[in-house]
Amino acid sequence: MDAIIISIGTELTLGQTVDTNSAWLSQRLAELGIPVQMHVTVPDELEPIRRQIDQASASADVVLITGGIGPTEDDVTRHALAAAMGVGLQLHPVCLDNIKAFFAALQRDMPEANVVQAMLPMGTLPLENTCGTAPGMQAKHKHATIFVMPGVPREMQVMYERSVLRVLAKQAGQGVILARTLYCFGAGESVIGEQIRDLMQRGRNPTVGTTAQQTIIGVRIHSRAATPAQALSQLEETALEVRKRLGELIFGEEGETLAHAVARLLTQQKITISVAESCTGGLLAKMLTDVPGSSTYFKAGLVTYANEAKINLLGVPKELIENYGAVSPQVAESMVTQCRDRNNTDLSISITGIAGPDGGSAQKPVGLIYLGIADRNGCEVIERRMGEYLTRDEIRDRACKFALNQLRLKVSA
Amino acid sequence: MDAIIISIGTELTLGQTVDTNSAWLSQRLAELGIPVQMHVTVPDELEPIRRQIDQASASADVVLITGGIGPTEDDVTRHALAAAMGVGLQLHPVCLDNIKAFFAALQRDMPEANVVQAMLPMGTLPLENTCGTAPGMQAKHKHATIFVMPGVPREMQVMYERSVLRVLAKQAGQGVILARTLYCFGAGESVIGEQIRDLMQRGRNPTVGTTAQQTIIGVRIHSRAATPAQALSQLEETALEVRKRLGELIFGEEGETLAHAVARLLTQQKITISVAESCTGGLLAKMLTDVPGSSTYFKAGLVTYANEAKINLLGVPKELIENYGAVSPQVAESMVTQCRDRNNTDLSISITGIAGPDGGSAQKPVGLIYLGIADRNGCEVIERRMGEYLTRDEIRDRACKFALNQLRLKVSA
Numbered sequence: 001m002d003a004i005i006i007s008i009g010t011e012l013t014l015g016q017t018v019d020t021n022s023a024w025l026s027q028r029l030a031e032l033g034i035p036v037q038m039h040v041t042v043p044d045e046l047e048p049i050r051r052q053i054d055q056a057s058a059s060a061d062v063v064l065i066t067g068g069i070g071p072t073e074d075d076v077t078r079h080a081l082a083a084a085m086g087v088g089l090q091l092h093p094v095c096l097d098n099i100k101a102f103f104a105a106l107q108r109d110m111p112e113a114n115v116v117q118a119m120l121p122m123g124t125l126p127l128e129n130t131c132g133t134a135p136g137m138q139a140k141h142k143h144a145t146i147f148v149m150p151g152v153p154r155e156m157q158v159m160y161e162r163s164v165l166r167v168l169a170k171q172a173g174q175g176v177i178l179a180r181t182l183y184c185f186g187a188g189e190s191v192i193g194e195q196i197r198d199l200m201q202r203g204r205n206p207t208v209g210t211t212a213q214q215t216i217i218g219v220r221i222h223s224r225a226a227t228p229a230q231a232l233s234q235l236e237e238t239a240l241e242v243r244k245r246l247g248e249l250i251f252g253e254e255g256e257t258l259a260h261a262v263a264r265l266l267t268q269q270k271i272t273i274s275v276a277e278s279c280t281g282g283l284l285a286k287m288l289t290d291v292p293g294s295s296t297y298f299k300a301g302l303v304t305y306a307n308e309a310k311i312n313l314l315g316v317p318k319e320l321i322e323n324y325g326a327v328s329p330q331v332a333e334s335m336v337t338q339c340r341d342r343n344n345t346d347l348s349i350s351i352t353g354i355a356g357p358d359g360g361s362a363q364k365p366v367g368l369i370y371l372g373i374a375d376r377n378g379c380e381v382i383e384r385r386m387g388e389y390l391t392r393d394e395i396r397d398r399a400c401k402f403a404l405n406q407l408r409l410k411v412s413a
Numbered sequence: 414m415d416a417i418i419i420s421i422g423t424e425l426t427l428g429q430t431v432d433t434n435s436a437w438l439s440q441r442l443a444e445l446g447i448p449v450q451m452h453v454t455v456p457d458e459l460e461p462i463r464r465q466i467d468q469a470s471a472s473a474d475v476v477l478i479t480g481g482i483g484p485t486e487d488d489v490t491r492h493a494l495a496a497a498m499g500v501g502l503q504l505h506p507v508c509l510d511n512i513k514a515f516f517a518a519l520q521r522d523m524p525e526a527n528v529v530q531a532m533l534p535m536g537t538l539p540l541e542n543t544c545g546t547a548p549g550m551q552a553k554h555k556h557a558t559i560f561v562m563p564g565v566p567r568e569m570q571v572m573y574e575r576s577v578l579r580v581l582a583k584q585a586g587q588g589v590i591l592a593r594t595l596y597c598f599g600a601g602e603s604v605i606g607e608q609i610r611d612l613m614q615r616g617r618n619p620t621v622g623t624t625a626q627q628t629i630i631g632v633r634i635h636s637r638a639a640t641p642a643q644a645l646s647q648l649e650e651t652a653l654e655v656r657k658r659l660g661e662l663i664f665g666e667e668g669e670t671l672a673h674a675v676a677r678l679l680t681q682q683k684i685t686i687s688v689a690e691s692c693t694g695g696l697l698a699k700m701l702t703d704v705p706g707s708s709t710y711f712k713a714g715l716v717t718y719a720n721e722a723k724i725n726l727l728g729v730p731k732e733l734i735e736n737y738g739a740v741s742p743q744v745a746e747s748m749v750t751q752c753r754d755r756n757n758t759d760l761s762i763s764i765t766g767i768a769g770p771d772g773g774s775a776q777k778p779v780g781l782i783y784l785g786i787a788d789r790n791g792c793e794v795i796e797r798r799m800g801e802y803l804t805r806d807e808i809r810d811r812a813c814k815f816a817l818n819q820l821r822l823k824v825s826a
Contacts, residue, residue, distance in 0.1 A: 007452075009624070010633075011631070013439055013449040013451065014439055014440070014443050014449070014592065014633070014635075015435070015436040015437060015439030015443065015449075016436070016440070016592075016594060016631065016633055017436065017624050018431060018432075018433050019431075019436070019452075020431050022428070022432075022454065023425070023430065023432070024428060025428065026425075026427055026428030027427070028428075029428075030427050030428065035426075036427070036428075036456075037426075037461070038426065038453060038455050038461065038465075039425070040451060040453055040454075041435065041451055041452035041453075042450075042451050043449075044622070048450070052451075070602060070606075070623075071602075071603045071606060072602070072603070072606040072610075072613055072623055073610065073614055073615060074620075111606075111607045113603055113607055131800075133603070152625055154803075158802075179427065179429075189485070190484045190485070190524050190527060191524070193483075193485040193524075193526060194525075194526055197486065197526065200485055202486060202487070207487075209423055209485075209487040210483075210487070211422070211429060212565055213430055218424070218430075220427070220429055274722075277695075280699075281699050281701070281711070281714070282690075282696065282697070282698030282699040282702065282716065283695065285694055285695030285698075285718075286693075286694050286696045288694070288695075289694025289716075289718060290805075290806070292769070292770055292771065294694070294718070295718060295719060298718050298719075299718060299721065299722055300715075300717055300721075300722035301695050301714070301715075301716030302714075302715060302716070302726070303688075303695065303713055303714030303715070304713055305698075305702060305707070305713055305714070306711075306712040308713075308756075309713035312756075313756070342726070343721075343722065343725075356705070358705065358706070387544075389544060389571075393703070
C-alpha cells in the first residue's frame with residue numbers, strides 16, 4: 001500500500017506560496033506506515049489536474065489531493081475530479097446547509113459564490129469541513145481511494161484528523177514504519193555524516209539519513225518491521241548508537257526546537273531567565289516564548305534597539321557606547337549584567353551585533369555578534385562572526401540559535 | 414518553452430522537511446516567462462529519480478533538479494542522472510580541487526566522503542558552488558536541458574543566480590509574463606473574491622487569482638504579451654482596477670509584509686515607535702525589526718511577560734493587575750502609555766492576551782487579546798477575540814498582524 005500526494009494551485013507552480021501540506025500529510029502517512037511514492041504539484045488548470053489524478057489513481061492505492069476547492073472562479077479541482085471519473089457534478093443539499101450554517105455562525109450572509117462548494121462529482125462522499133466552507137470529497141477511481149481536501153493548511157489538517165485518518169488507518173495495517181529524528185546543532189552535515197557513516201549504508205534497517213535545515217542537522221531513523229514492538233526496539237537500538245556517537249551535538253528529538261530543549265532544561269531546574277536584545281530585535285524572546293508554559297522560566301525581554309534605549313531602559317553607560325560602539329564586548333557585558341539585575345533572574349542573555357544588510361565595516365563586518373551570558377556569579381561574552389554572504393534574516397536566526405545553544409550547553413553542564 | 418522542477422529527498426516525501434526550493438525556482442522561471450508545468454518530489458531512491466528525470470526530459474524543455482548531491486551515502490541523484498542518460502560517472506579533477514579549496518579556506522581537511530561530489534555523469538558540465546562543497550551539473554537529455562543543484566536553499570539560490578539564470582535567459586525570450594501580487598488584510602478570501610469576481614473569469618488576460626496564507630490574502634495578476642511594455646501596461650490597468658475595488662484592504666505588493674508597509678509609512682512620516690508585549694513575547698518587535706533600516710523608526714520593545722516585569726520595567730500599577738487581571742483593557746492602556754512615555758516615541762503599541770493552549774477561562778478565553786495604541790495625544794484599546802481552535806503560534810501571529818494593520822490604518826489616515 002502506498003500513496004501519492006497532489007497539490008493544486010497556480011500560486012504553487014508560480015512559486016508565490018510554498019506548499020507545506022504535502023510535508024504535513026507525508027508525516028501522517030509515515031505514522032501509518034504508508035510510504036509516499038511522490039508529491040506532484042500542478043496549477044489550477046483542468047486538464048493537468050485531470051491527468052495527474054488519473055495517473056496517480058493507476059499507480060498508488062491512496063491519492064491525497066489538496067487545494068482548488070475554494071469558492072472562486074480559479075478553483076477547478078472538483079471539475080477535474082469529475083472529468084477523471086467520467087461523471088457530472090451534483091448539488092449536495094446537506095453540504096449547502098452546512099456552508100450556510102458556517103456563515104450564519106459568523107452572523108454573515110453566504111456569498112453566492114460559495115454555492116459551488118456544495119457541488120460534488122457524482123458518487124463522491126462529502127467530508128465535513130469544521131473550520132471553513134469547502135467540504136472535502138472521498139472518491140474511488142481505478143484502484144485508488146481519493147481524498148480531496150482544502151488547500152488552507154489548518155482546514156486541511158482538521159479534515160484529515162476528523163475524516164481521512166480513520167479510513168486510511170483501516171486500509172493500512174500490514175507492517176509498521178516507525179520514524180524518529182534526532183536534531184543536532186554545532187556541526188555541519190558532512191562532519192555528522194562521517195561519524196555515523198556505517199549506519200547510513202543503503203539497505204540497512206533501520207535506515208539512517210541526514211537533513212540540513214537552517215543550521216539544524218536532523219538525523220532521521222526509519223525502522224520497518226512486522227509489529228510495532230519490533231519496529232520500536234530496532235529504532236531504539238539505532239537511536240542509542242547515534243546518540244553515543246554524536247553526544248552533546250544532539251539537542252532533541254522529533255518536532256523539538258532548540259527553544260524546546262532549553263525550555264525543558266530551565267523548567268526542570270527551575271531556572272529563570274531574561275534577555276536583552278539589540279540586532280535580533282525580539283527574536284530571541286519570541287523563540288523562548290514559543291513554548292507553551294514559558295512563563296515559568298521567561299520573565300522579561302528588553303529590545304534595546306536604539307542606543308538611547310540601551311542607556312535609558314538598561315542603564316548601559318553612555319561612555320561605553322561612545323568609546324567602544326554599541327556592537328562591542330563591553331556593551332554586550334553591560335547589557336547582560338544590567339538585564340539580569342533589573343529583572344532579578346538566575347540567567348540572562350544579551351545579543352548585540354550587525355544584522356545587515358548595511359552598517360558593516362572592515363573591523364565590524366555584517367554578521368559579527370557579541371553574545372553575553374550571565375548567571376548570579378558573573379558573566380562571559382562570546383564573539384561570533386557569521387558569513388557576510390548571509391541575509392539579515394539568516395544572521396538574526398543564527399545569532400538566536402547560537403544563543404539558545406550556548407544556553408543549553410550551560411544549563412546541561 | 415516550459416519547465417518541470419524535480420525535488421529529491423526522502424526527508425521531503427517523509428514530510429520532515431518542507432520543500433521551499435520549488436517555489437523559489439518557480440518565481441525565477443515566471444520572471445523569465447517560462448511556465449512551470451509541474452513540481453515533482455521523489456525520495457532518495459535511484460529508480461524513481463531516474464524515471465522522473467526521463468519522463469520530465471521528454472515532456473519539458475527545462476528540467477531543474479534540486480537535492481541528493483550531498484556527500485553522504487543516501488545521496489544518489491548523480492547516479493540516477495547517469496542512469497537516465499545511459500552513461501557512467503567520471504571524476505572531475507577541477508571539481509575535486511574546488512572542494513579541497515573550500516575546506517582549506519575553513520582551515521579543515523576534506524572528509525574522504527566528499528570525493529564523490531567531484532564525480533559527474535559523463536558529458537555533463539559542472540556548475541561551481543561558491544558556498545558549499547557540491548558542484549552542480551548541466552546536462553542534455555532527450556530534448557531537455559537539465560540542471561542539477563544542491564538541496565540546501567542558499568547554495569541552490571546562489572548557483573542558480575550565478576550559473577543557471579543566464580543559460581535560461583538565453584533560451585527563453587519569446588513572449589513575456591509579468592506577475593504582480595497585491596496583498597490584503599482584514600477580510601476573508603471569498604469576500605475579496607466577490608468584489609473582483611469578474612476580473613477572475615478564466616480566459617481573461619491578465620489573469621487574476623486569490624490565495625490565502627495565514628490571514629493574508631494575495632490577489633495575483635499575470636499578464637502575458639509579446640513585449641514587456643505591453644505586458645506591463647495590461648498589468649498596470651488590472652492592478653489599478655483591483656486597487657479601486659479593494660481600497661484600504663490592500664497594504665502592499667510583491668514580497669511586502671505588513672511590517673514592510675508599516676515601515677514605509679513610519680519612515681516617510683518620520684514617526685518613532687516603541688512596543689510593550691506580553692503574550693506575543695517579542696514577536697511584534699521582531700516583525701517591526703525584520704525590515705532593514707528599522708532603526709530609523711523602531712526605538713525599543715519591552716517584553717513584559719511576567720507580572721513583575723509589567724510592574725518593574727513598565728511601571729504598571731500593581732493594583733491594576735490585581736483588580737482587573739494582566740489580560741484587561743486597563744493593563745493594556747497602562748502598558749501602552751508607560752511604554753510611550755518611557756521611550757519618548759511618537760507612537761506605542763501594547764499587546765496583552767491569552768495565547769494558550771492553557772490559561773483560558775469562560776470570561777477570558779484563549780485567543781482574547783487587548784491591543785493598546787497610543788500617540789502623543791492619548792490612547793485607545795481594542796478588544797479582539799480570535800477563535801479558540803487556533804494554535805498558540807497562530808494566535809501570536811494574528812495578534813501581531815492585527816496590531817501592525819491597526820498601526821498601518823492609523824498612520825495612513
